[in-house]
Amino acid sequence: MSLSGLLRPAALAVLACAGLSAxxxxxxxxxxxxxAIYEGRIALTASTTGGAPVPGAxxxxxxxxxxxxxxxxxxxxxxAPITGRVLFKDVDPDTAKFFPWPxxxxxxxxxxxxxxxxxxxxxxxxDGQVLRAPMPLYALPDADVRDLVAYLRGxxxxxxxxxxxxxxxxxxxxxxxxxxxxxxxxxxxxRRFEASRNSQTRREAQRGLQASQSRFFLKDSKFRRWNIVHxxxxxxxxxxxxxxxxxxxREPVFGVLTGMxxxxxxxxxxxxxxxxxxxxxxxxxxVPDPAPxxxxxxxxxxxxxxxxxxxxxxxxxxxxxxxxxxxxxWMDGATSQTRExxxxxxxxxxxxxxxxxQGEREAVLSLLPPEQHLxxxxxxxxxxxxxxxxxxxxxxxxxxxxxxxxxxxxxVLVSPLRPSEQAAASMQRxxxxxxxxxxxxxxxxxxxxxxxxSTVFGETFMHLDFDYTREYMLELLEHGxxxxxxxxxxxxxxxxxxxxxxxxxxxxxxxxxxxxxxxxQSTVNH
Amino acid sequence: MRSIAGGALLALAAxxxxxxxxxxxxxxxxxxxxxxxxxxxxxxxxxxxLVSMFGRxxxxxxxxxxxxxxxxxxVFTTCSTICSMQTAVLAELxxxxxxxxxxxxxxxxxIDPDNDTPEQLLRFAKSFKVQAGWxxxxxxxxxxxxxxxxxxxxxxxxxxxxxxxxxxxATKDQWVRVEGTASAEALLSLLPTVATYx
Numbered sequence: 001m002s003l004s005g006l007l008r009p010a011a012l013a014v015l016a017c018a019g020l021s022a023x024x025x026x027x028x029x030x031x032x033x034x035x036a037i038y039e040g041r042i043a044l045t046a047s048t049t050g051g052a053p054v055p056g057a058x059x060x061x062x063x064x065x066x067x068x069x070x071x072x073x074x075x076x077x078x079x080a081p082i083t084g085r086v087l088f089k090d091v092d093p094d095t096a097k098f099f100p101w102p103x104x105x106x107x108x109x110x111x112x113x114x115x116x117x118x119x120x121x122x123x124x125x126x127d128g129q130v131l132r133a134p135m136p137l138y139a140l141p142d143a144d145v146r147d148l149v150a151y152l153r154g155x156x157x158x159x160x161x162x163x164x165x166x167x168x169x170x171x172x173x174x175x176x177x178x179x180x181x182x183x184x185x186x187x188x189x190x191r192r193f194e195a196s197r198n199s200q201t202r203r204e205a206q207r208g209l210q211a212s213q214s215r216f217f218l219k220d221s222k223f224r225r226w227n228i229v230h231x232x233x234x235x236x237x238x239x240x241x242x243x244x245x246x247x248x249x250r251e252p253v254f255g256v257l258t259g260m261x262x263x264x265x266x267x268x269x270x271x272x273x274x275x276x277x278x279x280x281x282x283x284x285x286x287v288p289d290p291a292p293x294x295x296x297x298x299x300x301x302x303x304x305x306x307x308x309x310x311x312x313x314x315x316x317x318x319x320x321x322x323x324x325x326x327x328x329x330w331m332d333g334a335t336s337q338t339r340e341x342x343x344x345x346x347x348x349x350x351x352x353x354x355x356x357x358q359g360e361r362e363a364v365l366s367l368l369p370p371e372q373h374l375x376x377x378x379x380x381x382x383x384x385x386x387x388x389x390x391x392x393x394x395x396x397x398x399x400x401x402x403x404x405x406x407x408x409x410x411x412v413l414v415s416p417l418r419p420s421e422q423a424a425a426s427m428q429r430x431x432x433x434x435x436x437x438x439x440x441x442x443x444x445x446x447x448x449x450x451x452x453x454s455t456v457f458g459e460t461f462m463h464l465d466f467d468y469t470r471e472y473m474l475e476l477l478e479h480g481x482x483x484x485x486x487x488x489x490x491x492x493x494x495x496x497x498x499x500x501x502x503x504x505x506x507x508x509x510x511x512x513x514x515x516x517x518x519x520x521q522s523t524v525n526h
Numbered sequence: 527m528r529s530i531a532g533g534a535l536l537a538l539a540a541x542x543x544x545x546x547x548x549x550x551x552x553x554x555x556x557x558x559x560x561x562x563x564x565x566x567x568x569x570x571x572x573x574x575x576l577v578s579m580f581g582r583x584x585x586x587x588x589x590x591x592x593x594x595x596x597x598x599x600x601v602f603t604t605c606s607t608i609c610s611m612q613t614a615v616l617a618e619l620x621x622x623x624x625x626x627x628x629x630x631x632x633x634x635x636x637i638d639p640d641n642d643t644p645e646q647l648l649r650f651a652k653s654f655k656v657q658a659g660w661x662x663x664x665x666x667x668x669x670x671x672x673x674x675x676x677x678x679x680x681x682x683x684x685x686x687x688x689x690x691x692x693x694x695x696a697t698k699d700q701w702v703r704v705e706g707t708a709s710a711e712a713l714l715s716l717l718p719t720v721a722t723y724x
Contacts, residue, residue: 050709134611496641
């Protein structure tokens with residue numbers, strides 16, 4: 001289902017409830033405890049309407065209604081929004097008149113603690129309707145209901161930073177050490193995308209003034225102007241949290257759109273999670289390890305690929321399979337965090353480090369980009385050598401791949417990107433746009449990846465409709481990312497609840513009959 | 527579509543094209559609470575390679591070819607709504623079937639093989655305390671699209687997947703398609719018993 005198809009009913013329900021009578025609260029309850037109940041950190045006793053027990057993790061409100069409280073859709077099953085603005089407001093017949101299909105707007109009184117407790121226990125809503133599966137039935141004491149009410153009253157009601165009636169501010173973040181030419185290419189595409197989007201925004205806002213049915217769109221400034229700011233981090237990673245804090249204080253942003261980093265990105269991830277800022281598809285060498293047993297701690301950060309760890313893992317599997325025991329590692333210019341990561345992963349795999357690889361049991365393992373790898377490989381004078389080349393998210397032509405391993409006896413190539421010709425095909429759309437903008441000289445891999453990330457951000461932002469919360473944005477992406485038109489050289493990109501790395505494997509190229517043959521290696525072997 | 531009360535009471539023998547919701551909801555949500563039942567005749571199940579949650583290599587036709595009633599559904603383990611509730615219902619169905627001494631083979635196939643490794647499926651299954659006789663299966667992305675298309679549950683993305691159970695009927699090409707949110711009792715009443723299975 002398309003994003004727009006997915007969202008309209010949810011947005012409608014929110015709109016239907018906006019601006020109506022206030023909820024009269026009598027008992028404040030404990031909102032923090034209510035949040036713990038909502039998120040399943042306090043286990044609930046629940047059963048399906050048919051009486052089947054529902055395990056605690058599944059019966060948590062957040063499971064279906066999601067962190068934003070905006071609910072969602074799966075197939076034809078809709079989960080109602082239950083944000084503060086929705087649940088505790090009447091939905092009256094007058095509201096329904098605003099819609100071309102008033103019969104589909106459900107009329108019901110506002111919830112309060114008593115009626116919420118009743119519906120949770122019995123499934124019977126204040127208007128007498130019986131809510132059925134998949135809504136479970138809960139055995140909830142009154143105190144829990146009061147706490148839940150306290151939390152739900154504030155759910156998705158606070159103003160979101162970085163967004164006002166006319167403008168949305170978006171950051172892009174770079175770390176020192178990122179290739180300046182590629183950073184520049186990314187920034188150029190972002191600027192052009194921003195300008196192109198804002199010129200369209202002016203026209204759409206004008207049109208909205210003419211058409212009465214557009215008033216809702218205008219009201220919520222669907223066509224806000226974009227203001228992209230560049231936060232260039234400096235110095236060592238230890239200093240980045242303070243820099244990010246200062247940037248955010250000075251220029252609060254709604255979200256972070258792509259970005260570029262080498263070495264350790266975890267200070268940026270910690271910022272995104274801590275401030276609850278969506279950080280959408282940065283272009284990274286390394287992706288932070290997920291926090292163990294706590295998927296909620298990585299909710300706001302969305303990555304293309306598992307980065308170096310994923311590619312290196314694939315290379316190690318192949319090298320081990322061909323009987324390699326030792327590796328001569330090429331990673332000149334790598335940050336200390338990258339060196340540390342490589343050392344850790346090699347150690348775990350049982351491969352030894354050697355100064356100079358010789359014979360069939362030892363291999364050159366190069367993590368260098370082509371401009372560094374090619375001269376070094378040529379200078380080495382290959383002989384019969386095993387080589388694994390893992391250049392990261394760099395799109396290379398078949399010729400470049402071949403030159404990079406010429407003369408080797410055994411070859412392992414690893415890339416997070418589609419093989420050359422396939423990637424070229426998916427980048428064609430981006431290439432056409434770049435030509436139309438006079439930007440054809442930019443490196444196509446970084447330009448198309450940036451254009452894709454921008455499109456993902458922009459499309460999702462437009463579909464937020466009437467609730468501009470950041471959680472809602474991530475939830476829309478959980479459903480919608482895999483339906484976006486692929487513009488980048490990355491393969492199938494898909495996430496879901498508790499999934500924040502979109503591509504779950506690497507391409508591995510092996511020499512077969514003198515030619516490189518590529519195959520997808522999933523992070524798991526089926 | 528005609529409405530009748532108490533969809534769960536309908537036996538397979540009734541051969542009804544559809545069973546509509548016992549209570550038709552007029553509202554913005556939870557309206558898919560009820561379910562429809564449809565007899566479908568399918569071609570031979572294709573021999574698509576699959577992998578079980580224990581890492582065992584299998585094949586779709588064999589997985590579904592047991593000499594017992596078979597109930598099949600499609601899930602993914604990070605699904606926010608349908609899959610967990612369906613799995614809870616099937617866990618209850620398995621308990622009830624065991625208590626009644628009925629044999630039922632349950633098969634849950636992932637539609638998100640990128641994320642649902644055999645290990646991930648096993649964790650998911652354990653969280654619902656599934657018993658022997660119920661397998662969670664994965665496979666390659668392309669193969670699983672073939673499987674979804676065969677059973678007409680492929681909707682382009684995992685978030686759009688319909689809430690469907692497929693029950694293999696009294697002969698191997700006869701299937702019953704239950705779409706919606708049926709209870710364990712309802713599903714059990716639709717399954718042929720071993721005695722009637724041929």
